[in-house]
Amino acid sequence: MHFDRVEWHIIVDAATAAAALQTGEIDWYEQPPPEIQTLLRRNRAVTVEPIDPLPLTGILRPNHLHPPFNDKRVRQALLPAISQTDFMQAINGPDPALFTTGVGVFTPGTPLANDAGLAPLLGPRSVDRARALLREAGYTNQPMRLIGPTDILAPAAMTQVGADLVRRLGINADVVITDWGTTVQRRTSREPVERGGWSMLFTSFSSFDFVDPAAHFPLRGNGTGAWPGWPTIPRLEELRDAWFVAADLPAQQAIAREMQAVAMDELPYIPVGSYLSVTAHRRNLADRVKGLAVFWGLRRT
Numbered sequence: 001m002h003f004d005r006v007e008w009h010i011i012v013d014a015a016t017a018a019a020a021l022q023t024g025e026i027d028w029y030e031q032p033p034p035e036i037q038t039l040l041r042r043n044r045a046v047t048v049e050p051i052d053p054l055p056l057t058g059i060l061r062p063n064h065l066h067p068p069f070n071d072k073r074v075r076q077a078l079l080p081a082i083s084q085t086d087f088m089q090a091i092n093g094p095d096p097a098l099f100t101t102g103v104g105v106f107t108p109g110t111p112l113a114n115d116a117g118l119a120p121l122l123g124p125r126s127v128d129r130a131r132a133l134l135r136e137a138g139y140t141n142q143p144m145r146l147i148g149p150t151d152i153l154a155p156a157a158m159t160q161v162g163a164d165l166v167r168r169l170g171i172n173a174d175v176v177i178t179d180w181g182t183t184v185q186r187r188t189s190r191e192p193v194e195r196g197g198w199s200m201l202f203t204s205f206s207s208f209d210f211v212d213p214a215a216h217f218p219l220r221g222n223g224t225g226a227w228p229g230w231p232t233i234p235r236l237e238e239l240r241d242a243w244f245v246a247a248d249l250p251a252q253q254a255i256a257r258e259m260q261a262v263a264m265d266e267l268p269y270i271p272v273g274s275y276l277s278v279t280a281h282r283r284n285l286a287d288r289v290k291g292l293a294v295f296w297g298l299r300r301t
Helices: 012-024 034-041 072-077 084-092 127-136 152-170 180-186 234-244 251-264
Strands: 045-052 056-064 143-149 170-176 200-205 270-275 278-282
Touching: 012 034, 012 152, 012 278, 034 278, 045 251, 056 084, 056 152, 072 127, 072 251, 084 270, 143 251, 152 170, 152 200, 170 180, 234 251, 234 278
Parallel strands: 143 170, 143 200
Antiparallel strands: 045 278, 056 200, 056 270
């Protein structure tokens, strides 16, 4: 460590945080929104770059315990309407270099990433087709609740896109937008909607979380022991166990393909694209470790 003290400041207003970075009142702005990124790129004293060379993956997580998403057919009905481009542009703007589409359950650019089961997410998108599939699945205006935050960039942006989407699909949606802490607390509830529970949420995970099945807890299918959403998918658990004892990388990749095929059928979650999380810091900070916002090796030139 090259600093005696590190101070973290929570500055909710993006313009205020950007102004503080440009004047040197702060040294590092962890995740500026797209319009602020454009502003900061004009400042020669500031470096704007991906915080991690690998992308984070965004997900739509349905609650598998209660209607309407306890029915696999209702979860599948969403797929024709999911535009990964829409979700990713909401986070990082229109620059295609900053996001990836055609994304499955493993981090793009890593050995287990594959295209198995992704056909329903590819090709032209159709809200009308999704509406028809919802009717065929027996959806008849049952209430659902989408929860999400206002104060953390990626989940907030994806939640806004998702809120617009469920309304266009004709889903009877109650959209509850709060701070991130309240959202995280609320998602632990296993109660039905009428008793304060939830039906859908959006969030994202760091690149290393989705590199393989070991730490990929949204891909678990172990019911009430799983991450909030609680899917019960025994085949995913069997494949995860098999991956741990696979003899070599080709064997692991074959298992990963089957895991993704199962996941895209059962839908423990729906991948909504991957994006590079952009960070900004004063140019006189050097030797930043690529990845999360950590301070090992960071020094001032």
